[in-house]
Amino acid sequence: MAESVVIVGAGIGGLRTAEALRGAGFEGAITVVGDEPSMPYNRPPLSKVALSGGVHVAELEFRRKASVADVEWRLGAPAIASDFTSRTITLADGTQMSFDGLVIASGIRPRRLPIPGPETGRYVLRTAHDATGLRNYLAPGRSAVIMGAGFIGCEVAATARGLGCEVHIVAIDEQPMFRPLGAELGRGLRSRHEQHGVNFHLGRTVQSFLGGDRVNAVLLDDGTELPASVVVEAVGSVCNVEWLEGNGLDLTDGVLVDQGMVVDCEVPIVAAGDVARHPNSLFGNIPRRIEHWNMPTETGRRAGASLAALLRGQQPDPGPFAAMPSFWSDQYHHKIQSFGMPGIATSIQIVDGSPDDACIFEYSDDTGLVGVVGVDRTAELSPYRKQLLDR
Amino acid sequence: MVTITVDMDKCQHYGQCCFEADDVFALNDDGQLEYVKESDESRRADIESAAEVCPMQAITVE
Ligand SMILES: Cc1cc2nc3c(=O)[nH]c(=O)nc-3n(C[C@H](O)[C@H](O)[C@H](O)COP(=O)(O)OP(=O)(O)OC[C@H]3O[C@@H](n4cnc5c(N)ncnc54)[C@H](O)[C@@H]3O)c2cc1C
Numbered sequence: 001m002a003e004s005v006v007i008v009g010a011g012i013g014g015l016r017t018a019e020a021l022r023g024a025g026f027e028g029a030i031t032v033v034g035d036e037p038s039m040p041y042n043r044p045p046l047s048k049v050a051l052s053g054g055v056h057v058a059e060l061e062f063r064r065k066a067s068v069a070d071v072e073w074r075l076g077a078p079a080i081a082s083d084f085t086s087r088t089i090t091l092a093d094g095t096q097m098s099f100d101g102l103v104i105a106s107g108i109r110p111r112r113l114p115i116p117g118p119e120t121g122r123y124v125l126r127t128a129h130d131a132t133g134l135r136n137y138l139a140p141g142r143s144a145v146i147m148g149a150g151f152i153g154c155e156v157a158a159t160a161r162g163l164g165c166e167v168h169i170v171a172i173d174e175q176p177m178f179r180p181l182g183a184e185l186g187r188g189l190r191s192r193h194e195q196h197g198v199n200f201h202l203g204r205t206v207q208s209f210l211g212g213d214r215v216n217a218v219l220l221d222d223g224t225e226l227p228a229s230v231v232v233e234a235v236g237s238v239c240n241v242e243w244l245e246g247n248g249l250d251l252t253d254g255v256l257v258d259q260g261m262v263v264d265c266e267v268p269i270v271a272a273g274d275v276a277r278h279p280n281s282l283f284g285n286i287p288r289r290i291e292h293w294n295m296p297t298e299t300g301r302r303a304g305a306s307l308a309a310l311l312r313g314q315q316p317d318p319g320p321f322a323a324m325p326s327f328w329s330d331q332y333h334h335k336i337q338s339f340g341m342p343g344i345a346t347s348i349q350i351v352d353g354s355p356d357d358a359c360i361f362e363y364s365d366d367t368g369l370v371g372v373v374g375v376d377r378t379a380e381l382s383p384y385r386k387q388l389l390d391r
Numbered sequence: 392m393v394t395i396t397v398d399m400d401k402c403q404h405y406g407q408c409c410f411e412a413d414d415v416f417a418l419n420d421d422g423q424l425e426y427v428k429e430s431d432e433s434r435r436a437d438i439e440s441a442a443e444v445c446p447m448q449a450i451t452v453e
């Protein structure tokens with residue numbers, strides 16, 4: 001009998017792994033289980049054009065290769081448990097599904113901080129559903145308080161300003177996007193936001209939410225009270241791995257895999273996308289999770305090929321995994337593009353332009369160049385990307 | 392023959408496509424995408440890869 005594969009997570013990682021399984025000649029049944037009601041769709045626009053223009057999931061859906069036309073999609077069906085010994089997963093409605101091979105592509109969700117006060121009026125941003133809810137509250141004259149000054153927080157800030165909101169960003173960091181980009185570029189990006197009227201409260205935390213049924217203000221640790229028609233929490237992420245507990249896996253930070261995206265266990269299991277903690281030979285093979293949009297495609301291709309080999313009883317390709325992390329961000333009319341892993345750098349140097357204008361920053365550690373970031377300089381980054389690939 | 396169409400209403404000029412098939416896609420000096428509309432069949436795999444990695448899913452390959 002032909003083998004069957006279950007993929008948990010109907011996002012880009014799940015889709016690309018399904019396509020790669022077919023690409024590697026796997027002909028058995030593939031079922032994708034997803035807790036969201038929609039087919040895999042593109043998330044990055046949710047904080048950018050789709051948030052300002054209106055969220056239409058159908059327009060964000062990925063085109064799917066013809067080879068996955070026979071894949072079965074079980075949507076709106078969260079997996080709540082798994083048992084590797086009996087090779088089954090359990091869905092929230094109690095259904096048990098058995099598999100010969102399993103793909104873990106369940107991604108991450110936004111972290112929520114335990115802060116006292118009303119719940120209503122607090123939003124996170126991961127899904128189209130989140131974006132639709134948030135969009136309703138972004139209108140001229142409304143006040144948006146954004147917790148977190150990372151990329152998503154800053155993109156929402158830019159979009160909310162474009163929609164006419166008063167915008168406050170509250171963050172513990174000394175500069176926006178400080179951890180991935182460093183202080184100097186962070187300061188330059190902050191001044192762009194300030195020119196567009198965003199108010200920063202840096203080095204601050206939220207102590208409580210104020211209001212009756214609904215948040216109407218936010219109290220900071222220094223006693224400042226900010227009016228809030230809506231609160232957006234963009235303070236990092238949590239991996240969706242609860243459904244994997246009890247199988248003896250290392251789940252400390254996502255799912256640990258080898259260079260073939262294979263989980264170390266008796267059963268053919270691979271992981272892909274934001275949830276996979278994988279080595280990358282371009283950056284010293286230290287297993288890391290990388291929450292960049294291009295990585296589910298890279299890890300999914302590899303995961304699909306490995307799983308197809310395992311199910312044929314063969315060893316997966318033992319070669320190194322070498323993929324270039326690539327990240328972009330739109331804030332106002334500015335385009336930020338990053339290659340490599342600027343966040344691990346120990347020294348940062350501006351090599352072109354000025355932080356307040358179009359510029360390029362190099363990020364290095366004791367092994368040499370580890371990342372490059374350009375603001376409004378995308379076309380000029382090519383040679384740096386090549387240099388990183390040749391590491 | 393591979394036919395390439397980019398929906399320029401969707402394209403945000405991120406240039407990700409250029410790294411997959413630099414003979415087909417390029418950003419010009421103003422940072423705007425330029426591309427050739429037809430390419431040889433032998434280039435299909437790379438061009439499909441470019442369509443896959445386009446953040447705006449703006450590229451159609453026929
Ligand atoms: C608002 C926003 C803006 C972004 N902007 C950028 C950007 O500009 N540039 C960039 O490089 N990256 C960006 N990203 C990151 C990028 O979108 C992610 O890296 C990518 O979506 C990860 O894909 P994935 O398939 O691993 O996870 P996901 O896309 O999260 O897919 C996982 C799916 O699995 C589902 N799931 C989880 N648990 C279960 C379960 N138990 N059972 C069933 N289903 C489950 C989830 O609901 C989800 O549908 C952005 C992300 C967001 C949210």
Ligand code: SF4
Binds near residue numbers: 401403405424445
């Ligand atoms: S990757 Fe897509 S959005 Fe970017 S330049 Fe190419 S077509 Fe345009």
